[in-house]
Amino acid sequence: MKKKARTDRELTFIYLQILDGHRIRIHRNFLIHFRGKPRPTPRPFDFAGYIELQLDVTITALDADWIAVLFDVPLGGEPHAITAGWLRASMRRVNEEKSEPGMPVLECREPIAVPPSQRVLYRIPIVTNARRIAANHKLRASRLLPPVLL
Numbered sequence: 001m002k003k004k005a006r007t008d009r010e011l012t013f014i015y016l017q018i019l020d021g022h023r024i025r026i027h028r029n030f031l032i033h034f035r036g037k038p039r040p041t042p043r044p045f046d047f048a049g050y051i052e053l054q055l056d057v058t059i060t061a062l063d064a065d066w067i068a069v070l071f072d073v074p075l076g077g078e079p080h081a082i083t084a085g086w087l088r089a090s091m092r093r094v095n096e097e098k099s100e101p102g103m104p105v106l107e108c109r110e111p112i113a114v115p116p117s118q119r120v121l122y123r124i125p126i127v128t129n130a131r132r133i134a135a136n137h138k139l140r141a142s143r144l145l146p147p148v149l150l
Contacts, residue, residue, distance in 0.1 A: 040075060040136045048130035050103035053085060053141060055122040063114055064089040068124055072131070073138040085126035089114045092122050099123075 053068045067086045071079040090111035098105040104123035114120065133139060 040138050041133055042135065044132055044135045046130070046132045050100070050128055051083065051085070051126035052102045052104055053124040053126055055124065056119060057122070058117055058119050059089065059114065060116050061114070062116070063111075066122060066124055068126065069142050070126060070129075071140045071142065072133055073140050074134070075136050075138075079140060082131055083127045083129040085124045087122055087124040089120070089122065092120070094123055 051070065053070075055066065065086065065088050067084065069084040070082045072082050073079045087106070088111075090113065091106065091108045093107045093109075093112055095105045095107050104125050106123075106125065
């Protein structure tokens with residue numbers, strides 16, 4: 001029996017530059033699913049430098065604004081916003097020659113039509129940050145949409 005491919009599932013990855021002793025390693029599958037609960041980190045870790053959130057999603061609108069916030073969440077405590085990034089779906093063109101994993105360089109010169117109901121990869125640059133995440137804390141990303149003003 002052939003398995004049916006799911007098209008409604010969001011694939012979300014974040015690139016963090018993890019400081020491991022004196023080395024920096026770029027870690028891709030570090031997190032983050034907007035659905036489900038992230039696990040606490042077993043020990044403290046540091047990250048510094050570029051951060052990129054990747055959304056591989058389908059939308060039905062003609063355009064969308066993605067606003068993403070990265071949170072440090074202590075066990076039993078309130079989430080603390082670490083950093084954020086944003087992207088207009090139609091301005092998603094990335095200059096691949098100038099980009100690196102974790103640091104997409106967006107051209108933002110002319111809009112690209114968003115194909116309704118088709119999966120598209122959105123590379124959202126998150127404001128550079130350096131942070132120590134304590135043991136037993138969680139990292140969580142939230143995707144926000146701006147409020148509609150009438």
